[in-house]
């Protein structure tokens with residue numbers, strides 16, 4: 001049995017070796033910068049402790065950085081939108097319904113600050129774990145009037161709602177379940193926002209029973225492709241190689257959906273992409289049958305379509321093609337669909353396995 005007497009023999013004798021100066025706010029007898037140790041001091045403490053402190057996984061830190069990056073772009077968007085409405089910029093003028101204008105401004109003013117807090121919350125965690133924060137970029141939003149702006153807000157909110165599914169799944173897989181609750185609370189909050197935008201657009205507030213899945217790489221690519229001014233993000237690589245201050249996510253090559261105003265029916269859609277610097281890859285084959293279009297909608301298995309009517313532009317730089325969008329209003333087509341190009345014949349187990357082999361995308365399609 002373990003007695004106090006034994007404890008005094010084993011334990012107390014070594015205490016004399018550290019008959020230390022008192023531990024006060026301005027005197028640390030440990031001989032390091034505890035409680036703010038340098039990285040090498042932390043390693044020393046971990047060696048002495050026989051194990052490392054449990055911090056979030058690198059994947060989790062990337063997720064938090066993505067959240068901060070994305071929320072910063074939303075803050076910029078809503079700030080600009082509020083200014084456009086407030087200043088009666090052409091396209092943002094309400095003729096008669098002063099109550100509607102006031103209601104929309106009141107709602108957007110709350111959203112703007114709510115997005116600021118989402119960004120601050122993520123960046124506080126980023127700072128705690130990396131010492132730095134994610135900084136905003138310059139943005140150029142592809143909207144010129146209030147209807148386009150609200151449609152765009154609804155579209156990127158849908159992408160966020162899909163991507164936060166990925167974020168919480170990765171938290172769970174990586175042993176960071178403690179972060180799930182806070183992010184889940186943001187998923188509901190963004191859903192409330194989207195119901196409002198959809199209502200303004202004369203759509204039913206709730207799009208689908210199970211919203212379309214997305215991934216961090218797709219959302220990161222979409223923001224960089226659609227409205228970041230290239231080269232203006234302090235935390236996005238400009239060389240393709242991820243540096244120590246860069247968010248560790250890929251930006252895929254762009255796939256543009258050419259067909260506009262897509263209606264809820266089965267139809268052929270047109271797409272375009274620019275060939276990469278080195279030109280088409282041999283494995284894509286001369287008729288592009290080495291590539292396929294993957295359509296991700298709701299939580300269902302992806303729909304695979306071939307590229308048809310493939311045309312190379314006369315300057316040999318751009319490909320246009322057609323593909324079927326087999327809308328049927330139940331298991332495929334309503335709400336957000338992500339369109340991406342992957343090598344043909346891949347086996348997919350989940351959306352992350354699609355993102356893993358994506359070459360171009362995501363093209364964003366919104367129906368109903």
Ligand SMILES: *[C@@H]1O[C@H](CO)[C@@H](O)[C@H](O)[C@H]1NC(C)=O
Nearest residue numbers: 077080081084141143144149
């Ligand atoms: C604000 O208005 C300007 C001028 O029309 C436009 O270029 C910009 O995209 C608008 N931004 C938003 C978020 O509506």
Ligand SMILES: *[C@@H]1O[C@H](CO)[C@@H](O)[C@H](O)[C@H]1NC(C)=O
Nearest residue numbers: 130132133134234235244245
């Ligand atoms: C973001 O970039 C800035 C400027 O390079 C840097 O100071 C900061 O540490 C970076 N943030 C992260 C989380 O790496």
Ligand SMILES: *[C@@H]1O[C@H](CO)[C@@H](O)[C@H](O)[C@H]1NC(C)=O
Nearest residue numbers: 303326327328329330331332
């Ligand atoms: C709807 O379309 C999808 C995609 O083509 C197909 O997988 C599914 O079976 C269709 N559902 C019904 C009810 O027809």
Ligand SMILES: *[C@@H]1O[C@H](CO)[C@@H](O)[C@H](O)[C@H]1NC(C)=O
Nearest residue numbers: 349350351352353354356357
């Ligand atoms: C993605 O690819 C990497 C490397 O090939 C592999 O280790 C990983 O399991 C893949 N992830 C998924 C979700 O398929």
